[in-house]
Amino acid sequence: MTAPESQAPRPSAQTSNSAENPWPVRSVSTKVAAWIDRLGSIWVEGQITQINVRPGTRTAFLVLRDPAADMSLSVTCSPNLIRDSPVPLTEGSRVVMFGKLSFYTGRGSVSLRVTEIRPVGIGELLARIERLRGLLAAEGLFDPRLKRPLPFLPRTVGLITGRASAAERDVLSVAGQRWPAVHFEVRNTAVQGPTATAQIVAALAELDADPHVEVIVLARGGGSVEDLLPFSDETLCRAIAACTTPVVSAIGHEPDSPLCDLVADVRAATPTDAAKRVVPDAVAEQALVAEYRARGAAALRNWVSREARSLADLRSRPVLADPLAAVERRAEDVTRLREAALRDIRRLLDGQGTTLEHLSARLTTLGPAATLARGYAVVQRVVAGSDPEVLRSVDDAPPGTQVRVRVADGAVIAAVMGRDKAGEQK
Template sequence: MSGPGKSTPEDPWPVRTLNTKIADWIHRLGQVWVEGQITQISRRGSKTAFLQLRDPSADISISVTCSPAVLDRCEVPLTEGIRVVMAGRPSFYTGRATLSLRVTEIRPMGIGELLARIERLRRLLAAEGLFEPALKRPLPFLPHGVGLITGRSSAAERDVLSVAQGRWPSVRIEVRNTPVQGPTAVPAILRALAELEADPGVSVIIIARGGGSVEDLLPFSDETLLRAVSQARTPVVSAIGHEPDHPLLDLVADLRAATPTDAAKRVVPDVAAELALIDELRARTAGALRNWVSREHRGLLGLRARPVLADPLRMIDERTESLDRTLREVRREVARFVGHEEHRVESLAARLSTLGPAQTLARGYAVVQRIHGDDPPEVVASVGDMPIGSQLRVRVADGAMRAAVMGTDKKRDA
């Protein structure tokens, strides 16, 4: 809606006209680039993100809206406090007379650019697998020697040496002092790393610095240094001591320590604690051995108390008695059986003798046998078997006689 060119007390503009004219004028600005500091970020749903952009030099701010995809496309994660430049169009909402900036691109400034470069390198090395846990080498329990790369007369050096020697007084530490910031830091650290790698007495290497700004820590995110550390045969500990922003060395190293002091504790064992642990383990071992001996002794006593071991011959004696008893029973049964059979045999013999031919002969009977030359005699039972002249053998109770048939008398019927 468009109103008259000028407003007067007699012909004032409605609020809607004023707001519309302001909106038309603002919209004619087109796209602008704005620099500021993000003080608030809010994602509402999946369609719109709300930010607050503040002027670092004045107490002035403006509301910013954008698609969440704009935030996701940014080279570094956007956080409150980061300085950026934004490209967008000013927008005036006539309903509530509010001004906002609808942006389509956000770029980090200053430190943000450094973080963006580090982020790109991080993604590259991650894609190559340099951060994989499988590549991490374990630290030795008792290192032959410890290599330390740090700044000369720095707090990090003092912390590592004091803590390490306090935990293990005889530990050997090979110190290589190098710059830890600036353009000469990386070449110097690489030379020190190569020297310690070549030393067969060095079992682990600590790269230490006592923290600092993002710019100060740039050498520890240098690609050449990171690749050298990943290819080192000796385990490397990163002890930069800077919690908010981790340099990429923390991801490539075999172990990240929170501080140089923490690195010394992780690398060098506490001799006093280890000796105390050995004493404790020895005491526990001795106690376990005594308990085992006591348990086995009780077991042996229990075994000896069992009847079979307390009196080993008892079972044999019991079986011997049982065997003797059984043998007596068997002998008694055999004797009884034999006596019964003897009695039976005697009875049968008596019956046999009563019914036998000898008894018959004793009662006056005789057995007549016919003799045929050399053939065995044949018992005759009929007169017809003894023709006249036949040679006979007549057996009686007390002997036998020979006779010849002179005649025969046949049995007469009654």
């Protein structure tokens, strides 16, 4: 709550402030005290970080800190409020206080004088966590699609945990047993109390900025709901969501479920489980490699055996067992067919030869030489400057025409002495 601006004291013309007319310290202190006094009584929520109750005094001094920011407020109250509280008040307790702010002009400090302190119960804390869970879920910070996969074998693992805690020992020992070469960048912070959130957020930002860190583990052992409150803080959840490096949340035991488990990329049930998820088991990986090698060798041997059987089956086939047998059988067929073809060709040639002889004999019988041999002659008219012409008519050979008479054994040259045409009287 703040006082309205209209209620703030305004300097009048008589009290105007300038380099020539400065206000004295007492005036400033008085004005600030008047301003703060206008705020009235208020309710404030925070976490107690310091309690100082001196015996025999009538005032107890406390420091109230904001769990989500590096801010605190001095508080004074009656020691009876602390002694008579229904729930023991200790450093780290979440409380709601009712009181009035006071400005001490002598020291220039502000203090909250409270008259009522109410511890925040578990039920109310859980209800607030559930409201924050719904808000972050509505913004998509729990979306599985935003989860980044963990590297198979990170070069460097960042670890945020309490100093000399069981969680730190579990993570380092288990990871070292599984993969001796693993390297850790450890950041020890408070893991409960009012300063835990700010320290964890700072360590997270430092490791996320380190280029060698490939995965960050946030580890803490089990505890009460109040002890685990820093890991359900909105500031830490948003810092985890903004990280570019995968984050593994290993807070508490299996039943514990702070909000950072939902925002982180991987939730581990325990710090030991986180170590198992971050680095592989060297023995298991070697056994797996040996198994893969054995399976690969067996598969190769089976493949070779299968292919050998296939080759044996192919070689056992007649065509491959005696490949020349088919050629030899075909060679016999070719020889038989060649002989049959030669016989047919000879028979055809013989038949054609006989036919040729018959035709030659007939041609010889019908030829001019045979006719001449029977006593006939061929008479040709001899014309100067040209080849002899066969005399076909007596009209073509007037008396005195030189003729060539061809007989069986040669030819004679004669001259026409006269002519005797068929049908005329001599």
